[in-house]
Amino acid sequence: MINICDMHKQRELVFATEPAGQVARAYALLNGLADCQVEQTAHENTLVIHYSLEHFTLAGLERALVEQGFVLDNNLLHRITRQVIHYCEDTELHNMNVPEPVTKKREKEIFIQAYDARLHGDKDETTAPELRHYK
Secondary structure, three states: OOOHHHHEEEEEEEEOOOOOOHHHHHHHHHHOOOOEEEEEOOOOOEEEEEEEOOOOOHHHHHHHHHHOOOOEOOOHHHHHHHHHHHHHHHHHHHHHOOOOOHHHOOHHHHHHHHHHHOOOHHHOOOOOHHHHOOO
16 A cells, blocks of 8 residues: 555656746746646756645656657756656555455465465375375
């Protein structure tokens, strides 16, 4: 089960140096979204965004920005970081919809029932009698 505090995310969006002025435009655009908070940082090409997985994912926000003509920084470190975050958020969203399996408490009973249902040793009529009874 995912803790509600774990659903609140703080991520950095790093933009390419060109085209000029895109960080200010992205700040204005993202700041206008409900349930999304944006902060400017000391780095000129970086914004810090705060959001909840109930409403947004980093992949969704990035996709929307790219569709509007924004260019993200695509150096290797930033690409890998974004891909890991995308994977983690996707996994968290997937796990929120999966109920806790009830078999964990009855695990031993389930294996016993499965073993009894199979043909084996002393119950199998196709096994030779001398192999069914050990002395």
